Amino acid sequence: MKTAIVMILVAVGSVVFHLLSPWWWTPIASNWRFIDDTIIITFWITGGVFCAVVLFMAYCVLRFRHKPGRQAAYQPESKRLEWWLSVGTGVGVAAMLAPGLVVWHQFITVPDGATEIEVLGQQWQWGYRLPGKDGRLGTSDIRYVSADNPLGLNPNDPHGQDDLVIVGDDLHLQIGKPVKVLLRSTDVVHNFYVPEFRAKMDFVPGSVTYFWFTPIRTGTFEVLCAELCGVGHAQMRGKVIVEDEGDYHDWLQQQKTFAELSGRSKTARTANQLGSE
CATH class of the missing domain: 2.60.40.420 (Cupredoxins -  blue copper proteins)
Structure with missing residues (x-):
């Protein structure tokens, strides 16, 4: 029980610290607002995955904690779960890479007259x-x-x-x-x-x-x-x-x-x- 509570507090505290943190970027002074946007997208995706994993672990600790007479069920594989994990991971990685590729193209394309x-x-x-x-x-x-x-x-x-x-x-x-x-x-x-x-x-x-x-x-x-x-x-x-x-x-x-x-x-x-x- 204590372990699950600590995990939940870590997830919630990380989000609160991120939203209320006094340490953030300096005010931008160039045209590269898109770089900030790309980093924010990465923050939210990785932060969402972090919270989901930690909260899922807390749920597992609570749901499947030891009780007298309870036995663990062994399930060697689940194709349905593997598909969900593969698709979800692929979508998350693509969501982080795609904006970066767009911004990189802009980054190396120098405008005329520069x-x-x-x-x-x-x-x-x-x-x-x-x-x-x-x-x-x-x-x-x-x-x-x-x-x-x-x-x-x-x-x-x-x-x-x-x-x-x-x-x-x-x-x-x-x-x-x-x-x-x-x-x-x-x-x-x-x-x-x-x-x-x-x-x-x-x-x-x-x-x-x-x-x-x-x-x-x-x-x-x-x-x-x-x-x-x-x-x-x-x-x-x-x-x-x-x-x-x-x-x-x-x-x-x-x-x-x-x-x-x-x-x-x-x-x-x-x-x-x-x-x-």
Whole structure:
């Protein structure tokens, strides 16, 4: 009897805790409400199965508990029960997978007109690259990575000369503008994650991964690395600032291009060499 009561309390308490819990998602700031909907569907299906199983176990404990003179009946199989279990399990799994497949199709289908930006993950900081006036990102390669070229841009690619390079600073985005985020890593697996955007993706060394989203709310949001990437993992943080079009373009005007940063580095090296002589 006590065991059955504990089981019932566990089932009821789990539902009450879920409904009244103070821990929930941060307010969404992107177009990926569908991801929230998919997770909620999974919550209700798995929660319903959990409660059904626990309550059924409590019923069995009460209904078939030991009594003097009662003998257990042995029933090796029940085709009817197996069919019900198979069909019910199949429907439940399909109900969880189908919404995810629909959302995944949307997740990898980048809309026309999306702005491409690049995020470079490395132990333990973020680097960003935005297209310049030509609206196109230049090529890059890890072989070009150096102290003067931390993102590894190809110095011989004319399309990369006007790219805006941001290292050790915040990333700014325009509200309402779709963004395709290209992800590169120079060392280990990282993951670019802004909880309010819901969307995230792993950085895989040696390849370029991507995801897209549309910011729908202005504000400052924290960037986290969602993959354990070494001893400095907890400090690998940054900020994304979503602002209106005017403020965003004002910020763009203040950023330096790859050509400007490269020219400054060459000038500094030349001055150092002349000073040493």
